[in-house]
Amino acid sequence: xxxxxxxxxxxxFPRSLRRFIVKSMIGAEQSAxxxxxxxxxxxxxxxxxxxxxxxxxxxxxGVHIKHEVMDGIHSFFYERIEKGDNVLDLGCGYGAxxxxxxxxxxxxxxxxxxxxxQIEFGKKRFNHPNIQFAVGDxxxxxxxxxxxxxxxxxxxxxxxxxxxxFLKDLTARFKPxxxxxxxxxxxxxxxxxxxxxxxxxxxxxxxxxxxxxxxIFYEEMKQAGLEVKYFEIxxxxxxAECIPAK
Numbered sequence: 001x002x003x004x005x006x007x008x009x010x011x012x013f014p015r016s017l018r019r020f021i022v023k024s025m026i027g028a029e030q031s032a033x034x035x036x037x038x039x040x041x042x043x044x045x046x047x048x049x050x051x052x053x054x055x056x057x058x059x060x061x062g063v064h065i066k067h068e069v070m071d072g073i074h075s076f077f078y079e080r081i082e083k084g085d086n087v088l089d090l091g092c093g094y095g096a097x098x099x100x101x102x103x104x105x106x107x108x109x110x111x112x113x114x115x116x117x118q119i120e121f122g123k124k125r126f127n128h129p130n131i132q133f134a135v136g137d138x139x140x141x142x143x144x145x146x147x148x149x150x151x152x153x154x155x156x157x158x159x160x161x162x163x164x165x166f167l168k169d170l171t172a173r174f175k176p177x178x179x180x181x182x183x184x185x186x187x188x189x190x191x192x193x194x195x196x197x198x199x200x201x202x203x204x205x206x207x208x209x210x211x212x213x214x215x216i217f218y219e220e221m222k223q224a225g226l227e228v229k230y231f232e233i234x235x236x237x238x239x240a241e242c243i244p245a246k
Contacts, residue, residue: 039198045191062121067096074100076239077152077180080230081105085149088112088174090138091156095122095131101152102130110148112138139169147175154182155237157220158208167224171244179226179242186211188236212238 032040056065067073078101081087085107089098092111095118102109112134113119119135134141151170157163170176184204186192192211195202203211210216214231221228221242230241 035198038194039200042191042195042198042200063094063096063125070235072234072239073097074104076182076234077101077154078104078107080178080180080241081107081150083107086110086147087150087152088138088142088148088176089152089154090170091153091159092119092122092133094118095126095133097152097154098122098131098133099126099128102128106130107150108132110134110142112136112141139173149177150180151176151178152180154180155184157181157183158203158205158210158212161209163210164220164223167221167226171225177243178229179240181238181240181242183217183238184208184211185233185236185238186213214238 053064057063059065060067074097077097081101083106085105087098087101087105087107087109089095089101089109089111092098092113093115095111098109098111099122101107107130109131111119111122111131114135114137116135119133123133151174157166160166167179170179186202188204188211192202192204214233217231217238217240218228221240225245226242227245228240229243230239232239
Protein backbone atom coordinates (compact mmCIF):
# COMPACT_ATOMS: atom_id res chain seq x y z
CA UNK A 1 0.00 0.00 0.00
CA UNK A 2 1.42 3.40 -1.02
CA UNK A 3 1.93 6.12 1.58
CA UNK A 4 -0.66 8.26 -0.23
CA UNK A 5 -3.32 5.54 0.01
CA UNK A 6 -2.46 4.96 3.67
CA UNK A 7 -2.97 8.67 4.43
CA UNK A 8 -6.27 8.79 2.52
CA UNK A 9 -7.48 5.64 4.31
CA UNK A 10 -6.55 7.16 7.66
CA UNK A 11 -8.79 10.18 7.08
CA UNK A 12 -11.61 8.33 5.34
CA PHE A 13 -11.68 5.61 8.00
CA PRO A 14 -11.03 7.20 11.40
CA ARG A 15 -9.96 5.02 14.30
CA SER A 16 -13.50 4.60 15.62
CA LEU A 17 -14.75 3.38 12.22
CA ARG A 18 -11.78 1.04 11.75
CA ARG A 19 -12.45 -0.43 15.19
CA PHE A 20 -16.14 -0.87 14.33
CA ILE A 21 -15.31 -2.68 11.07
CA VAL A 22 -12.89 -5.06 12.79
CA LYS A 23 -15.33 -5.75 15.63
CA SER A 24 -18.09 -6.42 13.10
CA MET A 25 -15.88 -8.88 11.22
CA ILE A 26 -15.00 -10.67 14.44
CA GLY A 27 -18.58 -10.57 15.63
CA ALA A 28 -19.72 -12.28 12.45
CA GLU A 29 -17.66 -15.27 13.52
CA GLN A 30 -19.37 -15.57 16.89
CA SER A 31 -22.16 -17.65 15.39
CA ALA A 32 -19.69 -20.02 13.72
CA UNK A 33 -18.16 -23.13 15.24
CA UNK A 34 -15.58 -21.84 17.78
CA UNK A 35 -12.79 -23.96 16.29
CA UNK A 36 -13.48 -22.64 12.79
CA UNK A 37 -13.80 -19.10 14.13
CA UNK A 38 -10.44 -19.45 15.87
CA UNK A 39 -8.85 -20.70 12.63
CA UNK A 40 -10.21 -17.64 10.84
CA UNK A 41 -8.91 -15.28 13.51
CA UNK A 42 -5.49 -16.94 13.49
CA UNK A 43 -5.33 -16.23 9.77
CA UNK A 44 -6.02 -12.56 10.49
CA UNK A 45 -3.37 -12.66 13.22
CA UNK A 46 -0.76 -14.04 10.79
CA UNK A 47 -1.67 -11.45 8.17
CA UNK A 48 -1.30 -8.61 10.66
CA UNK A 49 2.06 -9.95 11.84
CA UNK A 50 3.25 -10.13 8.23
CA UNK A 51 2.21 -6.53 7.64
CA UNK A 52 3.88 -5.40 10.87
CA UNK A 53 7.12 -7.02 9.70
CA UNK A 54 6.83 -5.27 6.34
CA UNK A 55 6.35 -1.88 7.98
CA UNK A 56 9.22 -2.54 10.41
CA UNK A 57 11.52 -3.06 7.42
CA UNK A 58 10.31 0.19 5.86
CA UNK A 59 10.82 1.90 9.22
CA UNK A 60 14.44 0.72 9.23
CA UNK A 61 14.99 1.77 5.60
CA GLY A 62 15.24 -1.83 4.42
CA VAL A 63 16.63 -3.29 7.66
CA HIS A 64 14.12 -4.59 10.21
CA ILE A 65 13.83 -2.15 13.11
CA LYS A 66 14.25 -5.08 15.54
CA HIS A 67 18.00 -4.61 15.16
CA GLU A 68 17.61 -1.29 16.98
CA VAL A 69 14.84 -1.91 19.50
CA MET A 70 15.47 -5.46 20.78
CA ASP A 71 17.96 -5.30 23.63
CA GLY A 72 20.85 -7.74 23.29
CA ILE A 73 20.07 -8.89 19.76
CA HIS A 74 23.66 -8.07 18.73
CA SER A 75 25.55 -7.72 22.00
CA PHE A 76 24.95 -11.37 22.94
CA PHE A 77 27.21 -12.26 20.02
CA TYR A 78 29.91 -9.61 19.98
CA GLU A 79 30.45 -9.73 23.75
CA ARG A 80 31.47 -13.40 23.34
CA ILE A 81 33.96 -12.79 20.53
CA GLU A 82 37.59 -11.82 21.12
CA LYS A 83 39.30 -8.94 19.35
CA GLY A 84 40.87 -10.12 16.12
CA ASP A 85 38.96 -13.41 15.98
CA ASN A 86 38.02 -14.97 12.66
CA VAL A 87 34.25 -15.31 12.61
CA LEU A 88 31.99 -17.17 10.20
CA ASP A 89 28.45 -15.76 10.12
CA LEU A 90 26.32 -18.37 8.35
CA GLY A 91 22.98 -17.31 6.94
CA CYS A 92 23.97 -13.70 7.55
CA GLY A 93 21.05 -12.15 5.65
CA TYR A 94 21.90 -8.55 4.83
CA GLY A 95 24.70 -8.46 7.40
CA ALA A 96 23.42 -6.32 10.27
CA UNK A 97 24.80 -8.75 12.86
CA UNK A 98 28.07 -9.24 10.97
CA UNK A 99 28.53 -5.47 10.98
CA UNK A 100 27.85 -5.23 14.73
CA UNK A 101 30.46 -7.94 15.36
CA UNK A 102 33.06 -6.29 13.12
CA UNK A 103 32.56 -2.90 14.77
CA UNK A 104 32.16 -3.88 18.42
CA UNK A 105 34.47 -6.90 18.65
CA UNK A 106 36.99 -5.69 16.07
CA UNK A 107 36.80 -9.18 14.57
CA UNK A 108 37.19 -10.35 10.98
CA UNK A 109 33.89 -11.69 9.66
CA UNK A 110 33.07 -13.84 6.66
CA UNK A 111 29.33 -13.29 6.15
CA UNK A 112 27.75 -15.83 3.80
CA UNK A 113 24.19 -16.36 2.59
CA UNK A 114 22.36 -18.01 -0.31
CA UNK A 115 20.38 -14.84 -1.08
CA UNK A 116 22.38 -12.77 -3.55
CA UNK A 117 20.00 -9.83 -3.20
CA GLN A 118 20.52 -9.59 0.54
CA ILE A 119 24.29 -9.89 0.15
CA GLU A 120 24.34 -7.05 -2.40
CA PHE A 121 22.24 -4.92 -0.05
CA GLY A 122 24.62 -5.76 2.81
CA LYS A 123 27.68 -4.75 0.82
CA LYS A 124 26.18 -1.29 0.34
CA ARG A 125 24.52 -0.79 3.73
CA PHE A 126 27.03 -2.53 6.02
CA ASN A 127 30.30 -2.10 4.19
CA HIS A 128 33.24 -2.47 6.60
CA PRO A 129 36.91 -3.37 6.06
CA ASN A 130 36.60 -6.30 8.49
CA ILE A 131 33.64 -7.90 6.66
CA GLN A 132 33.84 -10.11 3.60
CA PHE A 133 30.43 -10.84 2.09
CA ALA A 134 29.89 -13.98 0.03
CA VAL A 135 27.02 -15.72 -1.75
CA GLY A 136 26.84 -19.49 -1.66
CA ASP A 137 27.12 -22.77 0.21
CA UNK A 138 29.51 -22.88 3.14
CA UNK A 139 30.76 -26.37 2.25
CA UNK A 140 31.15 -25.75 -1.48
CA UNK A 141 32.29 -22.14 -1.67
CA UNK A 142 34.74 -21.72 1.23
CA UNK A 143 38.21 -23.11 0.44
CA UNK A 144 39.30 -26.12 2.45
CA UNK A 145 41.88 -25.54 5.15
CA UNK A 146 40.29 -22.39 6.51
CA UNK A 147 39.51 -22.20 10.22
CA UNK A 148 37.32 -19.94 12.32
CA UNK A 149 37.44 -19.09 16.01
CA UNK A 150 33.67 -18.63 16.19
CA UNK A 151 30.76 -19.75 14.02
CA UNK A 152 27.59 -17.68 14.33
CA UNK A 153 24.24 -19.31 13.58
CA UNK A 154 21.55 -16.72 14.24
CA UNK A 155 18.07 -17.91 13.22
CA UNK A 156 19.54 -20.59 10.95
CA UNK A 157 19.26 -24.08 12.47
CA UNK A 158 15.46 -24.06 12.53
CA UNK A 159 15.48 -23.99 8.71
CA UNK A 160 17.56 -27.18 8.37
CA UNK A 161 16.58 -30.85 8.39
CA UNK A 162 19.77 -32.60 9.54
CA UNK A 163 20.91 -30.17 12.21
CA UNK A 164 23.25 -32.35 14.35
CA UNK A 165 25.00 -33.65 11.23
CA PHE A 166 25.34 -30.09 9.91
CA LEU A 167 26.99 -28.97 13.16
CA LYS A 168 29.31 -31.99 13.14
CA ASP A 169 30.39 -31.16 9.59
CA LEU A 170 31.10 -27.54 10.54
CA THR A 171 33.18 -28.64 13.53
CA ALA A 172 35.19 -31.13 11.48
CA ARG A 173 35.81 -28.72 8.63
CA PHE A 174 36.47 -25.39 10.35
CA LYS A 175 37.68 -26.39 13.85
CA PRO A 176 35.82 -23.60 15.71
CA UNK A 177 36.43 -22.88 19.38
CA UNK A 178 32.75 -22.09 19.83
CA UNK A 179 29.34 -21.73 18.23
CA UNK A 180 27.06 -18.81 19.06
CA UNK A 181 23.51 -19.91 18.34
CA UNK A 182 20.09 -18.29 18.33
CA UNK A 183 16.95 -20.32 17.58
CA UNK A 184 13.21 -19.77 18.19
CA UNK A 185 11.24 -21.55 20.88
CA UNK A 186 7.92 -23.21 20.14
CA UNK A 187 6.28 -22.23 23.43
CA UNK A 188 6.46 -18.52 22.69
CA UNK A 189 2.74 -17.77 22.76
CA UNK A 190 -0.74 -19.30 22.86
CA UNK A 191 -1.18 -19.03 19.11
CA UNK A 192 1.39 -21.77 18.46
CA UNK A 193 -0.47 -24.22 20.69
CA UNK A 194 -3.81 -23.28 19.14
CA UNK A 195 -2.49 -23.84 15.61
CA UNK A 196 -1.10 -27.23 16.56
CA UNK A 197 -4.40 -28.25 18.15
CA UNK A 198 -6.34 -27.12 15.08
CA UNK A 199 -4.07 -28.96 12.64
CA UNK A 200 -2.57 -25.77 11.23
CA UNK A 201 1.11 -25.19 10.54
CA UNK A 202 2.23 -24.09 14.01
CA UNK A 203 5.57 -22.37 13.42
CA UNK A 204 6.25 -18.67 12.96
CA UNK A 205 7.81 -19.15 9.51
CA UNK A 206 6.69 -21.59 6.83
CA UNK A 207 10.34 -22.52 6.14
CA UNK A 208 10.94 -23.72 9.71
CA UNK A 209 11.57 -27.44 10.16
CA UNK A 210 11.48 -27.11 13.95
CA UNK A 211 10.99 -24.67 16.80
CA UNK A 212 12.78 -25.61 19.98
CA UNK A 213 12.27 -26.45 23.62
CA UNK A 214 15.18 -26.46 26.07
CA UNK A 215 15.21 -30.27 26.13
CA ILE A 216 15.25 -30.58 22.34
CA PHE A 217 18.04 -28.02 22.05
CA TYR A 218 20.26 -29.77 24.60
CA GLU A 219 19.61 -33.15 22.98
CA GLU A 220 20.55 -31.88 19.51
CA MET A 221 23.73 -30.26 20.81
CA LYS A 222 24.66 -33.56 22.47
CA GLN A 223 24.06 -35.42 19.19
CA ALA A 224 26.26 -32.85 17.44
CA GLY A 225 29.11 -33.41 19.88
CA LEU A 226 28.73 -29.97 21.45
CA GLU A 227 28.61 -28.89 25.07
CA VAL A 228 26.25 -26.07 26.04
CA LYS A 229 28.42 -23.60 27.92
CA TYR A 230 25.81 -20.82 28.22
CA PHE A 231 22.03 -20.87 27.75
CA GLU A 232 19.25 -18.33 28.14
CA ILE A 233 15.82 -17.60 26.73
CA UNK A 234 15.31 -13.99 25.70
CA UNK A 235 12.71 -12.48 23.39
CA UNK A 236 11.18 -16.00 23.23
CA UNK A 237 14.35 -17.30 21.54
CA UNK A 238 17.13 -19.56 22.79
CA UNK A 239 20.56 -17.90 22.91
CA ALA A 240 23.44 -20.28 23.54
CA GLU A 241 27.21 -20.58 23.47
CA CYS A 242 28.32 -24.11 22.61
CA ILE A 243 31.81 -25.61 22.43
CA PRO A 244 33.09 -28.88 20.97
CA ALA A 245 32.87 -31.55 23.66
CA LYS A 246 36.17 -32.97 24.88
